[in-house]
Amino acid sequence: MLIDSWQAWQKRWQDADLILFIAPICLTAIGGVAIFSTDFHANQINWLQHLVTGLVGVGLCLILGRLQYERLLKWHIAIYLAVNLLLVAVLFFGTRALGAERWLAVFGFHLQPSEFAKVAVIISLSAILHDRPIQHPLDMLRAVWWVAVPIALILLQPNLGTALVFIAITAGMLYWAGARLGWLVLLVSPVVGAILYHFNLMVWYVWVALMGIAAWVSLPWWRMVSTLIALSINLVAGRIGDLLWASLHDYQKQRLLLFLDPAQDPLGGGYHLIQSRIAIGSGRLFGKGLLHGTQTQLSFIPEQHTDFIFSAIGEEMGFIGCATVLVLFVLVCWRLLVIAISAKDNFGSLLAIGVFSFILFQTFVNIGMNIGIAPVTGIPLPWLSYGRSALLANFLAIGLAESVIANRRIIRF
Numbered sequence: 001m002l003i004d005s006w007q008a009w010q011k012r013w014q015d016a017d018l019i020l021f022i023a024p025i026c027l028t029a030i031g032g033v034a035i036f037s038t039d040f041h042a043n044q045i046n047w048l049q050h051l052v053t054g055l056v057g058v059g060l061c062l063i064l065g066r067l068q069y070e071r072l073l074k075w076h077i078a079i080y081l082a083v084n085l086l087l088v089a090v091l092f093f094g095t096r097a098l099g100a101e102r103w104l105a106v107f108g109f110h111l112q113p114s115e116f117a118k119v120a121v122i123i124s125l126s127a128i129l130h131d132r133p134i135q136h137p138l139d140m141l142r143a144v145w146w147v148a149v150p151i152a153l154i155l156l157q158p159n160l161g162t163a164l165v166f167i168a169i170t171a172g173m174l175y176w177a178g179a180r181l182g183w184l185v186l187l188v189s190p191v192v193g194a195i196l197y198h199f200n201l202m203v204w205y206v207w208v209a210l211m212g213i214a215a216w217v218s219l220p221w222w223r224m225v226s227t228l229i230a231l232s233i234n235l236v237a238g239r240i241g242d243l244l245w246a247s248l249h250d251y252q253k254q255r256l257l258l259f260l261d262p263a264q265d266p267l268g269g270g271y272h273l274i275q276s277r278i279a280i281g282s283g284r285l286f287g288k289g290l291l292h293g294t295q296t297q298l299s300f301i302p303e304q305h306t307d308f309i310f311s312a313i314g315e316e317m318g319f320i321g322c323a324t325v326l327v328l329f330v331l332v333c334w335r336l337l338v339i340a341i342s343a344k345d346n347f348g349s350l351l352a353i354g355v356f357s358f359i360l361f362q363t364f365v366n367i368g369m370n371i372g373i374a375p376v377t378g379i380p381l382p383w384l385s386y387g388r389s390a391l392l393a394n395f396l397a398i399g400l401a402e403s404v405i406a407n408r409r410i411i412r413f
Contacts, residue, residue: 015406016065020335023328024061024383024398028054028391030325031384034312037291038305046305046386053388057395064399068407069348076127080146083120086113087153094157102157103389112389114162117150119396121166122354125173130347134178137219140187143174161377165361167191172357173350176340182218186211186230193234194241208234262372272308275300276370280314280322287318305386307378310370325384329363332398339405348404355397 032054036047072079086104090113095103103110125143134140147170154163171184189211196204208231215230216223262270279295282288293315295301301308313321333356340352359382366381368374380387382394 015408016402017335017339017405019331020339020398020401020405021061021065023331023335024395025054025058027325027328027332027383028057030313030321030328031309031381031386033290034309034316034384035305035386037293037296037316038309038312040291041297041299049388050386050391053391054383054395057392060392061395061399061402064396065402065406067403069351069400069403070345070407072123073127073347076124079120080124083113083117084149084153086111087117087150089113091153091156102159109388112387114150114154114157114159115387115389115393116396117154118162118165118169118358119393119400121147121150122169122173122351122358122397122400125170126347126350126354129173129177130345130350133346134174134183137179137183137186140174140179140183143170143177144187159378161365161379164365164377165358165379168361169354169357172360173354176350176353177346180218182214185214186218189214189230190233190237190240193237197238197241198245204238208238272301272376273369273372276308276311277372279311280371283315283318283321285319287314287316287321290316292316307366307376307380307385308370309385310367310381313384314370326367329359329382333360336401339401342408343404344408348407352401352404355401358397359394 028051032047032051035050039046090102090104093104095105095110102114103112105111124146128142128146132139132142147166151163151166154166167188171188174187175181175184189207193204193207193211196207211234212227212231215227219226219230262273264270275295279293279301282295283293288294291297293312296304296312296315301311304312310322310325313325317324336352336356336359340349340356343349343352362379362382365374365377365379366385369376369379380390383391
C-alpha cells in the first residue's frame with residue numbers, strides 16, 4: 001500500500017518544475033533573514049509574519065499547481081469582476097498610509113487587492129487573447145480596454161508603481177500574442193510623450209517625430225492617416241501629461257525626479273537613494289555579516305524591510321548575497337520562458353509569459369531603484385520585500401505556471 005501511494009505521488013508530480021518551485025522558496029527564506037536583520041533593533045516580528053505567509057503561499061502554490069488551468073477560462077470574468085470590486089472597495093473603505101488608500105482591513109489582515117489584481121489580469125488577458133492572436137494593431141484594443149479599468153482604479157488610490165506593473169504585463173502578453181514591437185512602442189508612446197513634455201521640451205519634439213516615423217513604417221495600411229493619428233495623440237499627450245503631473249502628490253514627484261540626482265535633496269526625497277547606495281557599496285564581496293551592517297542596524301534607511309530590502313542584502317551579505325539573489329531570479333524567469341514555449345496551448349503559454357513579465361519588471365525596477373538607476377516607485381521585490389498580500393500573489397502566480405507545466409500532457413489523474 002505504501003509503495004503504491006509513493007508511486008502514485010511520483011506520477012502525479014512527475015511534470016512539476018522543481019527549479020521554479022524551489023527558487024521562490026529560497027528567495028523567501030533569504031528575504032526572511034534580511035527582514036529579521038532590519039527588525040532586530042526595533043523588536044518587530046515582520047520576519048516571522050513573512051515566513052508564515054510564505055508557508056501559506058507555498059501551500060496555495062501546490063494547490064493551484066495541481067488544478068487544471070483550463071478551468072480558469074470559465075471563471076476568468078468572475079475573477080476579474082471580483083478583484084475590481086475589491087479595488088473599488090479600497091477607495092471607500094481602504095486603510096490610508098503615506099497619502100494613499102491601498103489596503104482593506106480583513107480580520108486583522110491588511111489585504112492589498114492590487115497585488116491579487118495582477119494575477120487576475122494575467123488570467124483574464126490570457127483568456128481573451130488565447131483564441132484570437134494579434135494580427136492588426138486594432139486587435140490590441142480589446143486587451144487595452146480590459147486592463148484599463150484596474151489601472152484606473154489603482155491610479156485613484158494613488159498607486160503609480162503598481163499601475164506600471166500592469167502596463168508591463170499587458171505589453172509582454174500582447175507581444176507574445178503576436179503584436180509587433182513597433183505597435184507596442186506606439187501603444188505606450190503617449191505615456192513616454194507625456195513624461196518628456198514636462199521634463200525636456202526639445203527631447204519631446206524629437207520623440208513625437210520618431211513616433212511619426214514609427215507609424216509610417218509599422219502601419220503600412222493607411223500610412224498617411226496612421227502617421228497623423230500617431231502625431232496627434234503624442235501632441236495631445238504632452239498637455240495631458242502636464243495635467244497628470246499636477247495631480248501627483250509631492251512625494252511621487254520627488255520619487256520621479258530625484259533618482260537622477262538624489263544629492264539635490266539629500267535629507268528629503270533623495271535620502272533613501274543615497275543611503276541605499278552607501279549600504280550596497282559598503283558590503284563589498286562578502287558583506288559585513290548578519291546584524292553587522294551599520295546602515296541597516298542604525299536604521300539609516302526607513303522602512304527598509306519593504307521596498308529597500310535589497311540594500312540590506314547588499315550590505316550584510318555583500319556581492320555574493322546579491323549575486324545569489326540575481327541567479328535565483330534568472331532561474332525563475334528562465335523556467336517561466338521554458339514553460340511558455342512548451343505549453344500545450346496558447347492559454348497556458350500566455351499565463352506563463354504574463355507571470356514572466358510581472359516578475360521580470362518588478363525585479364528590474366526594484367533593484368534598479370536600490371542601486372540608483374530607476375526612480376523610487378514603491379514596487380516590491382518579489383518574495384524578498386515584506387508584504388503579505390504581495391507574497392501570496394507571487395506564489396499564486398507561480399502556481400499558475402506550475403499548473404501549465406503539470407498539465408502539459410493530456411493525461412488526467
